Amino acid sequence: MSAAKANFLHIEDLYKSYGPKRVLDNVDLSVGEGELCTLVGPSGCGKSTLLRQILGEEFPDAGRVTIEGADVGHPDPRRGIVFQRYSSYPHLSVLDNVVLGRRLQCSPLAWLTRRRQLIEEAMEYLQRVRLAEHADKYPHQLSGGMQQRVAIAQALILRPRVLLMDEPFGALDPDTREQMQLFLLELWERERMTVFFVTHDLEEAVFLGTRILVLSQYYRDRRGEGAGVNRGAKIIADYQLPRAASATDVKRDPVFAELVERIRREGFDPTARRHVDEFNLRHPHSFRTLTAEEAGRN
Ligand SMILES: Nc1ncnc2c1ncn2[C@@H]1O[C@H](COP(=O)(O)OP(=O)(O)OP(=O)(O)O)[C@@H](O)[C@H]1O
Ligand SMILES: [Mg+2]
Structure with missing residues (x-):
């Protein structure tokens, strides 16, 4: 995919705190037009906060969010949202x-x-x-x-150029949820819009996405672990997903289950923190710009 295509939605060096608490910590993200990105991460890590910066409902403390090169600004019809x-x-x-x-x-x-x-x-x-x-x-x-x-x-x-969805199927019973997942895939196949889908449910994220982003505060860097370190979440893993079959049978496939488990360990287990150098940023559009303080080892 060309560089221009990769930068349809571009986020660079984004920081966001609420009062003294840093939530998003130097987040970098480049999304291509038509990608169906799913975003997972531990509860309270900042997924909805990231969506609000893309929507323009709030503004980051530092960093930029652009769509096709233009700063996003206040909410407008370029971005739609489903809660x-x-x-x-x-x-x-x-x-x-x-x-x-x-x-x-x-x-x-x-x-x-x-x-x-x-x-x-x-x-x-x-x-x-x-x-x-x-x-x-x-x-x-x-x-x-x-x-x-x-x-x-x-x-x-x-x-909208980008459809943001924050746990859109979170309140549905399991059968309806599965039907809605298939429905969303059908709709995306037809319209090929860029989708940003936040979910708690890792199976749902791996099943739906062409790409899965893991946002998490569980990682290590040069800033150490002292009480004074005010560390927010980063994208700690970013995988391209095979668009397998649009049948939910794939959820019972062992390769699928293995990926779900790997992402669970990487992003959701506070005892298994990876160093910033070890993040699995495997998607071809993935990039990051670490500060000197974050980069390197102790
Ligand atoms: N307006 C706000 N003022 C102060 N703190 C906030 C505000 N919004 C969110 N927070 C805090 O920021 C952190 C991230 O919240 P956010 O809702 O983005 O997390 P999340 O990943 O979407 O969580 P969940 O999975 O539970 O939906 C949390 O600690 C939350 O308490
Ligand atoms: Mg949320």
């Missing part, structure tokens, strides 16, 4: 919820003239998430999986 909990208006029908984002982009006059066209467009997105026949229902009349599909349609209708 774990359904985020639509209970008093609006499914169709009205999906059309709302487009409606808010129009002046009242433009809405009057474009209403029919935008409603047709919303119906098309409802078709893509297989909810067209539920367009007139209200959110509470839908199952959890259907509600998450509405949330996906709401994000997609704004045609």
Whole structure:
């Protein structure tokens, strides 16, 4: 893949603290257009924080986030987001919820003239998430999986360049979750959008991703282990994943299980910290810029 392709979404030297606590610590990341990146890491390591910097809901203390070379700034339609909990208006029908984002982009006059066209467009997105026949229902009349599909349609209708998803299937029962994973893969195959998918579930991450990123505060560097070291999370592993079959049978494959176990050890076990020089940054787009303090050995 060309360098320009690799740098569709680019994050460099990103630091973020809340008060005295450093959460993200010199994070570097380059993502190619159309990659389906999954992001895993221990609870509280900063996954949602990283998504918020990409979304532009918050700004890093230092470092840059760019999409196609331009700084991201405040949230705009280039970035869509789907959260774990359904985020639509209970008093609006499914169709009205999906059309709302487009409606808010129009002046009242433009809405009057474009209403029919935008409603047709919303119906098309409802078709893509297989909810067209539920367009007139209200959110509470839908199952959890259907509600998450509405949330996906709401994000997609704004045609984001990057779709950010923070534990989007975390509240679903296991069967629905598996169906939604297959649904997302189908959708991604069709639309080839760039996706950034945060999950607690390692199996889900390895199954879905073309690339898995492991964010973790469990690592060693030259800064040592003293109480004064305020260490945040870094991307400590970055693997390209084979896009195997889009059947969930692959989850029972021993190679799959071995990779899941390896990532669990690398990123989730506080007793098995790797030195920054030993990170498994195997993805071809992976890069990092360590400070002198971080680099090298004691
Ligand atoms: N607005 C905030 N103010 C202060 N601290 C915060 C804020 N948001 C997050 N934090 C802290 O930053 C750290 C990272 O939080 P974040 O929610 O990004 O983690 P996460 O990896 O998404 O966790 P989880 O897997 O539980 O969703 C946590 O210690 C959290 O308590
Ligand atoms: Mg989170």
